[in-house]
Amino acid sequence: MNKESMTINELLSLSSNVKTKSKSYDPRLIRHRRNRWVYKVGDYLVRLFVPKISYAVKKTLSPAELKNRTKIKDRNVYVSCTCGFWKWSGPDYNAFDNDYSERAHSDLTPPDVRDPDRENYLCKHSYAALKKFRRDVKFAE
Ligand SMILES: [Zn+2]
Numbered sequence: 001m002n003k004e005s006m007t008i009n010e011l012l013s014l015s016s017n018v019k020t021k022s023k024s025y026d027p028r029l030i031r032h033r034r035n036r037w038v039y040k041v042g043d044y045l046v047r048l049f050v051p052k053i054s055y056a057v058k059k060t061l062s063p064a065e066l067k068n069r070t071k072i073k074d075r076n077v078y079v080s081c082t083c084g085f086w087k088w089s090g091p092d093y094n095a096f097d098n099d100y101s102e103r104a105h106s107d108l109t110p111p112d113v114r115d116p117d118r119e120n121y122l123c124k125h126s127y128a129a130l131k132k133f134r135r136d137v138k139f140a141e
Pocket residue numbers: 044081082083084085086123124125126
């Protein structure tokens with residue numbers, strides 16, 4: 001695939017493989033500072049980062065356009081989870097390869113055995129956290 005960045009909606013729609021398993025989780029927001037959010041999901045931490053809209057872009061937009069641009073669902077998001085699936089079964093590598101990695105948790109060896117077709121974009125924890133994030137945080141500048 002190898003594209004630049006991913007929106008929350010794109011990541012969720014590409015990750016139907018973990019949708020059912022994600023439903024048993026109730027993510028808890030434990031930290032929010034500026035454009036970074038940390039959720040505790042089960043035993044793991046999911047970190048989200050949404051880059052701020054730059055001043056150079058902001059000053060070209062009308063108030064209505066700016067409001068539209070701040071919608072969370074269409075923003076690029078950077079994600080990581082501390083679980084083993086994220087680290088070893090594709091998401092860590094795929095996040096790096098498709099530019100949505102919040103930080104690397106592995107040595108980024110290609111997951112040729114566990115995710116040969118590069119289909120694992122999210123783990124069940126990060127899926128649950130992104131759903132809650134999209135529901136609770138509607139806008140961010
Ligand atoms: Zn996880």
